[in-house]
Amino acid sequence: xxxxxxxxxxxxxxxxxxxxxxxxxxxxxxxxxxxxxxxxxxxxxxxxxxxxxxxxxxxxxxxxxxxxxxxxxxxxxxxxxxxxxxxxxxxxxxxxxxxxxxxxxxxxxxxxxxxxxxxxxxxxxxxxxxxxxxxxxxxxxxxxxxxxxxxxxxxxxxxxxxxxxxxxxxxxxxxxxxxxxxxxxxxxxxxxxxxxxxxxxxxxxxxxxxxxxxxxxxxxxxxxxxxxxxxxxxxxxxxxxxxxxxxxxxxxxxxxxxxxxxxxxxxxxxxxxxxxxxxxxxxxxxxxxxxxxxxxxxxxxxxxxxxxxxxxxxxxxxxxxxxxxxxxxxxxxxxxxx
Amino acid sequence: xxxxxxxxxxxxxxxxxxxxxxxxxxxxxxxxxxxxxxxxxxxxxxxxxxxxxxxxxxxxxxxxxxxxxxxxxxxxxxxxxxxxxxxxxxxxxxxxxxxxxxxxxxxxxxxxxxxxxxxxxxxxxxxxxxxxxxxxxxxxxxxxxxxxxxxxxxxxxxxxxxxxxxxxxxxxxxxxxxxxxxxxxxxxxxxxxxxxxxxxxxxxxxxxxxxxxxxxxxxxxxxxxxxxxxxxxxxxxxxxxxxxxxxxxxxxxxxxxxxxxxxxxxxxxxxxxxxxxxxxxxxxxxxxxxxxxxxxxxxxxxxxxxxxxxxxxxxxxx
Ligand SMILES: [Zn+2]
Numbered sequence: 001x002x003x004x005x006x007x008x009x010x011x012x013x014x015x016x017x018x019x020x021x022x023x024x025x026x027x028x029x030x031x032x033x034x035x036x037x038x039x040x041x042x043x044x045x046x047x048x049x050x051x052x053x054x055x056x057x058x059x060x061x062x063x064x065x066x067x068x069x070x071x072x073x074x075x076x077x078x079x080x081x082x083x084x085x086x087x088x089x090x091x092x093x094x095x096x097x098x099x100x101x102x103x104x105x106x107x108x109x110x111x112x113x114x115x116x117x118x119x120x121x122x123x124x125x126x127x128x129x130x131x132x133x134x135x136x137x138x139x140x141x142x143x144x145x146x147x148x149x150x151x152x153x154x155x156x157x158x159x160x161x162x163x164x165x166x167x168x169x170x171x172x173x174x175x176x177x178x179x180x181x182x183x184x185x186x187x188x189x190x191x192x193x194x195x196x197x198x199x200x201x202x203x204x205x206x207x208x209x210x211x212x213x214x215x216x217x218x219x220x221x222x223x224x225x226x227x228x229x230x231x232x233x234x235x236x237x238x239x240x241x242x243x244x245x246x247x248x249x250x251x252x253x254x255x256x257x258x259x260x261x262x263x264x265x266x267x268x269x270x271x272x273x274x275x276x277x278x279x280x281x282x283x284x285x286x287x288x289x290x291x292x293x294x295x296x297x298x299x300x301x302x303x304x305x306x307x308x309x310x311x312x313x314x315x316x317x318x319x320x321x322x323x324x325x326x327x328x329x330x331x332x333x334x335x336x337x338x
Numbered sequence: 339x340x341x342x343x344x345x346x347x348x349x350x351x352x353x354x355x356x357x358x359x360x361x362x363x364x365x366x367x368x369x370x371x372x373x374x375x376x377x378x379x380x381x382x383x384x385x386x387x388x389x390x391x392x393x394x395x396x397x398x399x400x401x402x403x404x405x406x407x408x409x410x411x412x413x414x415x416x417x418x419x420x421x422x423x424x425x426x427x428x429x430x431x432x433x434x435x436x437x438x439x440x441x442x443x444x445x446x447x448x449x450x451x452x453x454x455x456x457x458x459x460x461x462x463x464x465x466x467x468x469x470x471x472x473x474x475x476x477x478x479x480x481x482x483x484x485x486x487x488x489x490x491x492x493x494x495x496x497x498x499x500x501x502x503x504x505x506x507x508x509x510x511x512x513x514x515x516x517x518x519x520x521x522x523x524x525x526x527x528x529x530x531x532x533x534x535x536x537x538x539x540x541x542x543x544x545x546x547x548x549x550x551x552x553x554x555x556x557x558x559x560x561x562x563x564x565x566x567x568x569x570x571x572x573x574x575x576x577x578x579x580x581x582x583x584x585x586x587x588x589x590x591x592x593x594x595x596x597x598x599x600x601x602x603x604x605x606x607x608x609x610x611x612x613x614x615x616x617x618x619x620x621x622x623x624x625x626x627x628x629x630x631x632x633x634x635x636x637x638x639x640x641x642x643x644x645x646x647x648x649x650x651x652x653x654x655x656x
Contacts, residue, residue: 085654090571210512231502
């Protein structure tokens with residue numbers, strides 16, 4: 001079956017985030033230092049411990065409020081993916097596990113996509129929900145990322161991916177592994193339009209998620225203390241039979257090793273992201289004013305062959321200028337090969 | 339001494355008896371020859387029965403069989419004038435991935451794959467086929483060389499997975515794997531992969547994001563090893579057999595899921611019982627795949643490759 005013919009443009013509905021009334025006398029405990037904090041205060045601090053600075057996990061809805069200007073965004077509805085393609089069963093049926101996760105979270109799967117503005121620049125955010133089966137990436141999450149990329153292309157917006165995931169969803173077997181190239185294609189769709197793709201790595205980002213879209217950002221930002229890596233710490237310990245160095249696989253450690261661009265506290269994320277998008281969204285690549293390529297040795301060929309392009313052709317967003325920019329990138333890349 | 343798998347025990351017993359009979363000398367040579375012939379036929383029947391209905395777990399054992407042809411064996415037999423290349427130009431040379439230029443059926447190709455090694459020394463030298471970031475970045479170099487010279491890329495996949503180590507993490511194992519897929523999806527040349535043994539997770543797909551993915555009949559390809567899956571989901575690695583069933587990691591299941599494009603048959607009793615035959619069959623399947631792809635222009639190749647992955651997961655196992 002063809003994915004395009006199948007593809008229904010996501011329905012958009014405005015989201016009015018209901019702020020729950022929280023009693024004043026509720027306490028929360030820091031998951032790192034044990035410090036007791038008033039629930040309300042902790043929420044105001046974006047769930048960052050005032051005592052030790054530990055960044056506790058937040059869900060995708062809260063994440064979007066933190067990132068988007070005024071906390072305002074539209075939720076983008078995601079297409080239904082095939083559920084339980086392998087009829088997987090371990091000690092429990094996967095279909096049962098799914099049902100439980102859906103009941104617990106009130107959500108279909110582990111990703112949410114929203115559109116809004118950050119620093120007044122248009123952005124699509126694809127945020128993972130770690131509380132839904134460890135944020136694991138299966139068909140639905142892959143579909144969510146592809147949808148987010150199409151939406152970014154259609155709206156001429158930046159794509160910001162916010163993984164919080166242990167990796168691939170084992171219960172979907174090889175089809176979860178196939179979400180790795182699928183998510184990379186999503187990144188390429190955004191790139192082809194000359195649009196920025198930013199990754200905000202949050203705790204945790206590991207396994208097949210880190211080894212695909214999550215490491216391919218034009219700019220890589222991480223939250224303090226986030227665990228980021230390919231292999232699990234325990235697996236590494238068992239393999240090398242040594243204790244791991246202090247801070248191993250933490251955001252700061254990756255920064256030191258040249259794997260990410262910056263570690264940014266949660267309270268400064270919106271401002272940092274806004275400044276970054278201010279630079280990138282005003283670039284010739286995005287505005288479609290990129291200089292013509294230096295004459296290439298090979299005859300020019302259409303370089304934009306993908307579905308993102310075909311999709312966006314139908315939308316008001318695509319402009320010929322942008323296509324030229326995309327073509328230039330491809331040719332420059334080819335010229336610099338080898 | 340031949341290496342028998344646990345489930346091959348009945349065959350092992352027969353073949354040992356045959357050996358014993360052969361060493362018997364005496365006046366009864368005609369009868370002995372008769373008996374040997376009879377027992378050989380029986381051993382063959384048993385192999386046939388066993389291999390006709392290998393369980394997923396048994397296939398894992400066959401896929402990891404030490405006498406199974408490895409990447410270097412394929413290159414040696416199938417690729418003429420092979421010139422191995424080395425290094426990622428960034429940090430080091432990772433022998434877990436071997437690759438370079440060569441001639442396949444008359445055309446220049448770039449060929450590469452994970453080499454597991456065939457004895458203690460070579461296994462250590464090749465790190466048991468488990469690559470570090472340097473290996474994946476060398477692979478990226480080779481992919482870009484294929485692009486630069488417009489030659490097809492052939493990858494042979496045989497790995498338990500990417501190496502889990504401190505240095506590998508520090509040098510960006512995840513990024514190195516991601517970038518392999520990123521580059522593969524942008525190449526203008528035909529890409530063919532063959533899963534010849536173990537297709538272990540991210541370490542495998544880094545080299546298998548291609549136009550056509552072929553798979554040997556008893557090879558496996560999975561998001562996680564059955565042992566790893568069992569220890570997480572069943573909380574005990576002893577349930578590896580069950581996990582192997584549940585994961586649908588056999589060539590037959592993956593073909594049904596449209597994740598692979600073709601299955602390459604193995605000789606009776608598995609690739610380790612007919613190495614040359616297996617290698618020749620892989621050669622023929624690769625040639626056929628290349629011929630299907632070589633007529634296509636760069637734009638179609640890239641578009642179809644993307645579409646193939648976008649389409650995946652539209653159907654499950656019924
Ligand atoms: Zn604390």
